[in-house]
Amino acid sequence: MTAIENPKTYKWVGTRPIRHDGYDKVVGKARFAADLNLPGQLHAAYLRSPHAHANIVSIDTSKAEAMPGVKAIVTGDDFPALDITDPNHDVSINVLARGTVLYHGHAIAAVAANTKAEAQTAAAAIEVEYELLPVVLGIDEAMADGAPLVNEHNHQKFVGPSDPSNIATHTPLERGDADAAMAAADIVIEREFDCAHVHQGYIEPHACVIDTGADGKANVWASSQGHFMVRAITAAVLGWETSRIKVTPAEIGGGFGGKTTVYLEPVAARLSEKAGRPVKLVMSREEVLRSSGPAPGAKLRIKIGATSDGELTAIDGWMAYQVGAYGDFAGMVGAMSVASYKFPNLKLESWGVLSNTPKTAAYRAPSAPHAAFAIESIIDDIASELSMDPIELRLKNAAVEGDLTAMGMPHPRIGLVECLEALKASDHYQSEPAEGAARGVAVGFWFNIGEQSSATVNLNEDGTATVITGSPDIGGSRASMALMAAEELGIDVYSITPVVADTEAVGFTDVTEGSRATFATGKAVVEACRELKVELCRRAAQTMGVDEAEVEWVDGAAVSPSHVGGEPLTLAAITAQAKRTGGPLTATASLNAAGAGPSFAVHCADVKVDEETGQTEIVRYTAVQDAGTAIHPSYVEGQMQGGSVQGIGWALNEEYIFSSDGVLMNPGFLDYRIPVASDLPMIETIIVEVPNPSHPYGVRGVGETGIVPPMATIGNAIKAAAGVRMTSLPMSPPKVLKALGDAR
Amino acid sequence: MATVHLMTQHRSLAGGEAVVEADGATVGQIIDDLDRRFPGLAAALRAGSSAGIDGEIHAEPEFVRVQPDTVVYFVAPLTGG
Amino acid sequence: MSRTHITCTVNGEDTDFLANPGTSLLDALRDELGLTGAKEGCGTGDCGACSVLMDGKVTCACLVFAPEAQGRNLLTVEGLSSGAGISGDHLHPLQQTFLEGAALQCGVCTPGFLVAAKALLDHNPDPTESEIRYALAGNLCRCTGYDKIIRSVQEAAVQLRSAK
Ligand code: FES
Ligand code: FES
Numbered sequence: 004m005t006a007i008e009n010p011k012t013y014k015w016v017g018t019r020p021i022r023h024d025g026y027d028k029v030v031g032k033a034r035f036a037a038d039l040n041l042p043g044q045l046h047a048a049y050l051r052s053p054h055a056h057a058n059i060v061s062i063d064t065s066k067a068e069a070m071p072g073v074k075a076i077v078t079g080d081d082f083p084a085l086d087i088t089d090p091n092h093d094v095s096i097n098v099l100a101r102g103t104v105l106y107h108g109h110a111i112a113a114v115a116a117n118t119k120a121e122a123q124t125a126a127a128a129i130e131v132e133y134e135l136l137p138v139v140l141g142i143d144e145a146m147a148d149g150a151p152l153v154n155e156h157n158h159q160k161f162v163g164p165s166d167p168s169n170i171a172t173h174t175p176l177e178r179g180d181a182d183a184a185m186a187a188a189d190i191v192i193e194r195e196f197d198c199a200h201v202h203q204g205y206i207e208p209h210a211c212v213i214d215t216g217a218d219g220k221a222n223v224w225a226s227s228q229g230h231f232m233v234r235a236i237t238a239a240v241l242g243w244e245t246s247r248i249k250v251t252p253a254e255i256g257g258g259f260g261g262k263t264t265v266y267l268e269p270v271a272a273r274l275s276e277k278a279g280r281p282v283k284l285v286m287s288r289e290e291v292l293r294s295s296g297p298a299p300g301a302k303l304r305i306k307i308g309a310t311s312d313g314e315l316t317a318i319d320g321w322m323a324y325q326v327g328a329y330g331d332f333a334g335m336v337g338a339m340s341v342a343s344y345k346f347p348n349l350k351l352e353s354w355g356v357l358s359n360t361p362k363t364a365a366y367r368a369p370s371a372p373h374a375a376f377a378i379e380s381i382i383d384d385i386a387s388e389l390s391m392d393p394i395e396l397r398l399k400n401a402a403v404e405g406d407l408t409a410m411g412m413p414h415p416r417i418g419l420v421e422c423l424e425a426l427k428a429s430d431h432y433q434s435e436p437a438e439g440a441a442r443g444v445a446v447g448f449w450f451n452i453g454e455q456s457s458a459t460v461n462l463n464e465d466g467t468a469t470v471i472t473g474s475p476d477i478g479g480s481r482a483s484m485a486l487m488a489a490e491e492l493g494i495d496v497y498s499i500t501p502v503v504a505d506t507e508a509v510g511f512t513d514v515t516e517g518s519r520a521t522f523a524t525g526k527a528v529v530e531a532c533r534e535l536k537v538e539l540c541r542r543a544a545q546t547m548g549v550d551e552a553e554v555e556w557v558d559g560a561a562v563s564p565s566h567v568g569g570e571p572l573t574l575a576a577i578t579a580q581a582k583r584t585g586g587p588l589t590a591t592a593s594l595n596a597a598g599a600g601p602s603f604a605v606h607c608a609d610v611k612v613d614e615e616t617g618q619t620e621i622v623r624y625t626a627v628q629d630a631g632t633a634i635h636p637s638y639v640e641g642q643m644q645g646g647s648v649q650g651i652g653w654a655l656n657e658e659y660i661f662s663s664d665g666v667l668m669n670p671g672f673l674d675y676r677i678p679v680a681s682d683l684p685m686i687e688t689i690i691v692e693v694p695n696p697s698h699p700y701g702v703r704g705v706g707e708t709g710i711v712p713p714m715a716t717i718g719n720a721i722k723a724a725a726g727v728r729m730t731s732l733p734m735s736p737p738k739v740l741k742a743l744g745d746a747r
Numbered sequence: 748m749a750t751v752h753l754m755t756q757h758r759s760l761a762g763g764e765a766v767v768e769a770d771g772a773t774v775g776q777i778i779d780d781l782d783r784r785f786p787g788l789a790a791a792l793r794a795g796s797s798a799g800i801d802g803e804i805h806a807e808p809e810f811v812r813v814q815p816d817t818v819v820y821f822v823a824p825l826t827g828g
Numbered sequence: 829m830s831r832t833h834i835t836c837t838v839n840g841e842d843t844d845f846l847a848n849p850g851t852s853l854l855d856a857l858r859d860e861l862g863l864t865g866a867k868e869g870c871g872t873g874d875c876g877a878c879s880v881l882m883d884g885k886v887t888c889a890c891l892v893f894a895p896e897a898q899g900r901n902l903l904t905v906e907g908l909s910s911g912a913g914i915s916g917d918h919l920h921p922l923q924q925t926f927l928e929g930a931a932l933q934c935g936v937c938t939p940g941f942l943v944a945a946k947a948l949l950d951h952n953p954d955p956t957e958s959e960i961r962y963a964l965a966g967n968l969c970r971c972t973g974y975d976k977i978i979r980s981v982q983e984a985a986v987q988l989r990s991a992k
Contacts, residue, residue: 031865
């Protein structure tokens with residue numbers, strides 16, 4: 004670990020305490036959504052579409068209703084039709100199809116019965132008559148003139164009224180004169196790339212238990228990245244008032260963006276309402292892969308021009324993201340994520356394109372990995388053509404504060420140069436690759452986002468504290484909240500109980516996405532603590548009999564120069580007197596945080612390529628990332644390592660394989676192969692700390708950037724090791740073998 | 748007058764300009780001022796843009812206060828994973 | 829369907845329960861015995877989240893029918909810590925090193941890893957890194973990239989050896 008630029012020293016921030024919720028997780032007591040069972044609970048199962056695109060002519064549930072154990076059946080007709088302009092329209096027809104099925108595996112009906120087996124048998128007995136429609140699977144196919152419509156409800160976004168189309172978004176970005184700069188460049192490299200759909204691959208399938216009571220209120224226990232989001236979408240799809248729904252967050256078994264939307268809850272709530280009994284609905288792994296949201300596939304054509312001394316003068320790019328059966332933003336963000344280099348001239352055009360495949364969802368830094376794979380591959384080729392060190396070339400062009408992103412906005416203080424320097428100085432980069440291995444590096448960028456968060460901090464009578472937030476803990480955020488509160492209040496981190504509260508016990512909080520929990524929710528925790536410190540000083544002034552203005556909060560106690568005896572008054576001493584000095588000590592902060600700091604990462608991989616099998620082995624791997632400030636360094640490293648390995652899977656193995664009629668052919672972990680322990684070396688980490696000026700502790704958010712560089716890092720290493728430039732993800736053994744054969 | 752940078756897809760609504768000047772104490776007022784000169788631009792900007800102001804991106808910029816020397820960058824909405 | 833009566837030892841205690849012949853051991857543990865530590869990540873033997881020890885051998889509980897547990901000795905994550913306590917003092921060294929080494933993020937894979945790692949260290953008290961990686965290759969973790977899991981197992985192995 005190298006701390007490069009964090010002048011502040013803290014007592015708690017930056018330490019590595021055992022996380023508060025860890026104990027329950029190592030003894031098997033932590034409650035994930037599927038672990039909960041309620042008295043009288045029913046089990047639900049879906050009927051899903053066997054076709055990738057078809058009109059539903061009729062649904063006959065009569066046979067299923069008469070089957071043993073069946074208590075309720077719902078179809079799309081059990082839900083209100085939302086207006087096409089409603090932001091929840093797409094999700095409302097994704098949870099259960101209405102009139103048309105848009106992809107293979109699209110849910111059509113659901114059954115609640117006494118046992119899961121009864122529910123499954125009955126669901127299979129529902130009779131549906133279909134009228135098949137043309138299936139559109141590829142980007143070129145969908146964009147072709149006269150292409151059949153993927154989804155008749157889709158209109159291109161942000162262009163005003165328009166005819167239905169297979170285009171979700173079109174984003175042009177331009178500055179300078181890319182054509183002229185390209186013509187003047189000493190070296191120009193242009194390539195085409197493609198990337199398969201990949202899945203977030205969280206180990207816990209989606210699950211919920213819902214009890215809709217006789218009062219019409221639904222109690223929901225769900226696994227999600229944001230229980231207020233679950234409440235809002237469930238209410239909208241059911242046509243209910245928000246106050247009818249209470250969502251209690253279960254522990255969440257991984258999300259990575261995939262649990263920022265809803266699949267099950269409106270369906271289970273309606274089943275529970277109909278049956279008058281609690282309903283448990285859990286996806287199988289096959290359902291997760293077929294019917295939840297993978298990340299988009301993409302095609303990209305990128306051209307980059309440079310001078311002979313390695314100045315990158317222009318980029319010209321076309322990117323199309325395959326966003327699934329509904330409109331999505333991925334295409335816009337893809338182009339905007341081009342932000343690592345100065346590029347005085349830039350012309351980018353990105354498209355979000357529909358296909359009859361599952362509705363895509365966010366996956367760590369959505370759409371940036373595809374763009375980085377293409378751009379960082381070409382930059383590497385430019386470095387080798389110019390015989391420059393790949394880090395030197397990047398340093399020469401790296402964006403710094405004030406340089407423009409593709410969006411046109413100048414960067415605030417960022418740490419890309421520091422990350423590149425840290426890698427350059429690392430043991431890994433300073434050592435030769437092992438015998439037979441070769442090295443690649445690449446850079447990644449992600450914006451990070453802020454959004455709304457709330458926090459309540461209660462000081463208890465004995466000087467301990469409860470920190471209550473609405474951000475589900477998907478990887479150590481409870482510990483981070485407690486650390487920031489401990490730092491502020493000056494008390495021991497274990498005197499603080501961090502709680503993730505239900506939707507009725509804490510203020511509104513947006514989903515844990517965009518690496519925002521430690522940044523935005525952390526900011527709310529700090530604000531609440533600071534408000535409490537003011538009040539603590541006020542209370543202490545009373546007790547000490549001194550002027551409030553003289554009292555200061557130092558190291559967990561109130562001190563005043565004029566207090567006779569000079570004894571500081573500890574937090575515990577003040578809380579013990581709370582009843583006499585004005586009542587309970589509690590504070591709440593709610594905010595809509597702006598200024599999430601952009602985060603950069605630089606990765607380095609040494610690989611060996613087996614020329615007989617095409618297999619790539621990762622021999623050594625280092626991830627460098629600017630965390631702003633690492634609140635709990637172990638979990639920052641964990642995010643970097645987890646992101647790196649997901650990226651390694653994306654680079655080498657993982658892909659959605661569809662048949663020509665749109666059926667996913669590998670809906671299980673056996674064939675959709677994510678990395679296992681024996682595929683990998685240790686993932687070395689270097690945390691760089693260039694504090695974010697918009698956060699009280701300088702936090703940037705670290706969850707996402709780590710997945711951006713690995714594909715190009717490994718592609719560049721394969722190029723160095725085997726001499727072939729891979730342009731198609733995944734760089735699986737057959738593709739590498741073919742490239743080796745073509746090169747011979 | 749605040750300086751306003753428009754996204755490429757909105758420039759055709761502003762006579763092809765990439766950078767324009769506008770008056771207002773909030774981003775919303777700036778949008779309204781722009782719409783007086785470039786009818787239709789307000790609707791396009793409000794249909795889905797975030798605004799970058801002083802290095803911070805605001806997802807809901809309508810009521811964000813701006814100074815006469817502020818530079819406002821309209822950008823497409825962001826999400827995360 | 830008539831339910832089968834199964835008697836076995838679970839976490840050191842004589843236990844009996846009823847299950848349909850087609851029920852998986854995983855469902856029986858979770859639904860009949862309330863031992864929800866083992867998780868279902870796939871139901872097809874590919875993720876290891878459901879790992880338990882059956883007569884000391886790592887077993888995917890999702891692939892075993894409940895009646896196959898008849899007369900067997902089962903250990904689940906709930907049986908890993910010694911004594912009655914769930915306090916830090918009673919934790920198995922693996923549980924302690926997983927906590928200290930931040931070897932869990934979401935924690936859904938953790939029960940399976942702990943059980944599989946215990947089986948490894950029971951048979952091989954001094955495994956190499958590569959032996960650990962291969963022994964745990966049947967357990968998927970999507971959060972950690974495995975680094976901290978491997979290090980925590982290495983550390984637990986050191987502690988267990990020095991305690992002997
Ligand atoms: S649930 Fe048994 S191996 Fe995945
Ligand atoms: S910690 Fe989440 S899957 Fe391993």
